[in-house]
Amino acid sequence: MSESESLFNSGILTDERPGAIRPPCDKWKAKKSGLVIVECPQRIPCNPCATSCPTGAILPFEDINDTPVIDYEKCTGCAICVAVCPGLACFVVDLSFGKDKALYKLPYEMLPLPSKGDSVTCLGRSGEALAKGTVEAVIEPKRDKTYVIHVSAPKEFANDIRAIKVGG
Amino acid sequence: MTDISTDILVVGGGAAGLSAASEAASCGARVLVVESDLQLGGQLVKQTHKFFGSKDEYAGTRGYKIAGILLDEIEECGRGVEVLTNATVTGYYAEDKTFTVMRGEDSYSRIKARRAIIATGASERLIPFPNNDLPGVYGAGAVQTLMNVYGVTPGRRVLMVGAGNIGLIVSYQLMQAGVEVAAVVEAMPRIGGYWVHAAKIRRLGVPILLKHSIKEALGGRVVEGAVITELDDKFNPTGQERSVDCDVICLAVGLSPTTEILSHAGCKMRYVPELCGSVAERDRTMRTSNPDFWSAGDAMGIEEASAAMVEGRIAGLCAANSLGLPAKMEKLDEYWARLDHLRAGEVGEKIRSGIVKVSRGGWEACCNE
Numbered sequence: 388m389s390e391s392e393s394l395f396n397s398g399i400l401t402d403e404r405p406g407a408i409r410p411p412c413d414k415w416k417a418k419k420s421g422l423v424i425v426e427c428p429q430r431i432p433c434n435p436c437a438t439s440c441p442t443g444a445i446l447p448f449e450d451i452n453d454t455p456v457i458d459y460e461k462c463t464g465c466a467i468c469v470a471v472c473p474g475l476a477c478f479v480v481d482l483s484f485g486k487d488k489a490l491y492k493l494p495y496e497m498l499p500l501p502s503k504g505d506s507v508t509c510l511g512r513s514g515e516a517l518a519k520g521t522v523e524a525v526i527e528p529k530r531d532k533t534y535v536i537h538v539s540a541p542k543e544f545a546n547d548i549r550a551i552k553v554g555g
Numbered sequence: 556m557t558d559i560s561t562d563i564l565v566v567g568g569g570a571a572g573l574s575a576a577s578e579a580a581s582c583g584a585r586v587l588v589v590e591s592d593l594q595l596g597g598q599l600v601k602q603t604h605k606f607f608g609s610k611d612e613y614a615g616t617r618g619y620k621i622a623g624i625l626l627d628e629i630e631e632c633g634r635g636v637e638v639l640t641n642a643t644v645t646g647y648y649a650e651d652k653t654f655t656v657m658r659g660e661d662s663y664s665r666i667k668a669r670r671a672i673i674a675t676g677a678s679e680r681l682i683p684f685p686n687n688d689l690p691g692v693y694g695a696g697a698v699q700t701l702m703n704v705y706g707v708t709p710g711r712r713v714l715m716v717g718a719g720n721i722g723l724i725v726s727y728q729l730m731q732a733g734v735e736v737a738a739v740v741e742a743m744p745r746i747g748g749y750w751v752h753a754a755k756i757r758r759l760g761v762p763i764l765l766k767h768s769i770k771e772a773l774g775g776r777v778v779e780g781a782v783i784t785e786l787d788d789k790f791n792p793t794g795q796e797r798s799v800d801c802d803v804i805c806l807a808v809g810l811s812p813t814t815e816i817l818s819h820a821g822c823k824m825r826y827v828p829e830l831c832g833s834v835a836e837r838d839r840t841m842r843t844s845n846p847d848f849w850s851a852g853d854a855m856g857i858e859e860a861s862a863a864m865v866e867g868r869i870a871g872l873c874a875a876n877s878l879g880l881p882a883k884m885e886k887l888d889e890y891w892a893r894l895d896h897l898r899a900g901e902v903g904e905k906i907r908s909g910i911v912k913v914s915r916g917g918w919e920a921c922c923n924e
Contacts, residue, residue: 388744393744393765396744396745396746396765397718397741397745397746397753397757397763397764397765398746398750398752398753398754398755398756398757398763399754399757400754426751426754427750427751428750429749429750429751429900429901429902430900430901430902431607431749431750431751431900431902432607432608432609432861432896432897432898432899432900432902432903433607433608433609433614434608434609434614435609435610435614435615438609438610439615450896450899451608451609451896451897451899452896452899452900452901452903471615472615473604473605473606473607473614473615474607474749474751474752474754474755475751475755476751476754496731497730497731497759498731498733510758510759510760511758512754512757512758513757513758513760514757514758514759514760514761515760531605531617532617533605549758550758550759552759
């Protein structure tokens, strides 16, 4: 078993796969409010991302086990899927946010809850600290205790920052 | 000793049992649910994560909220569903079709039921290792009960054994409760649970060590650590060992169907590894080989709660139908379509291959007696 295969088998995305595709670069850079990145590379019986998407950007599933496919023309970066996905596998990254900084819209279900203006540590897929970020907004779209935290952090980590650590 | 009689006895008030009770009562059956715990809801009440599946299985809703939805449904059935909690069915006497039930510590009742739906769920497996009797070694179910029912954290730092869905989800819940997870060890070369559950804890810094298992617990009076070992392709220790600082060892190494009553009732049983134990043969209506007995949920094979709820509906509908009540049997096809969808993916492959081994078509004829 190769190292990347064994990493993947333990829950770390190592490359693009069906259900875990990056947005096309040109569209992504230009898109106000950002585009969704779904990291759901396994066929499991689950479809709330598609059924909750208000614009149909996450295409309807033919089979509930389908992995998500995205129509980036339709995605508005609203981050409803970020709040709804039971696997916390949806993220939105807005590259139009600033010159050097992107806005990361990340799912968050831990304590303590950060507040706007807080400095947090931005984490990669194996929990490694990548950068410091600033909390720009704390939203609870579905009022169900899954928060979507908007964090501004360096753009260079657009393909890596997927979680935050508050405090410590 | 008191005597109770009912149309349909549902043994177990979890995801499958509550769904069965509600469905049977909606057809007009008098239903009695007997639950050994102090409250209804089974494992659902401990599940703080959002469920997968589709809207029909309450996808995106947290498990304990789903328990609330099912309890509301039961409430709406009014007197159609009676409930005994803190009551354990202890036996079945075929000669007079009577169940005995222990209520609390010292009161017994006899229940005469025309039909029974066994939704007893599952029990946790444990694995042997030196010192596994030290305080601090828990099953994952106990950890969930402590944290999510009683609001008590089990310790400071946990070693999780097993990376199936339960091991991964409970690791996440431990972190939500402010408990550190030192590592998850998994004997197989890949996680057994959903990949996204693993990714969730990986990005918070929890190592998942594949091809690793626990060798022994350390400590005098309580758990003070653990030794873990790497395994080779044949699951033998390679000699690569290390010690882990932890005060809790949480075992999430699988479940076994709870089937004593089904065996007691003479239902044809069969050992099916894919369903994680000895389970009853069943037809499409979830009826067993004993024509008075249906079963649903983990008792029929270890699977997700979403499937247990659909199986429960099938059993409730069909048990009511067998009593000549006005059951909308056309729903059976719809329920099976839902089950087929839930089991269609790669994760459902094991379930599908297991169910084939215990599915029998022969008893359907007696379904409309």
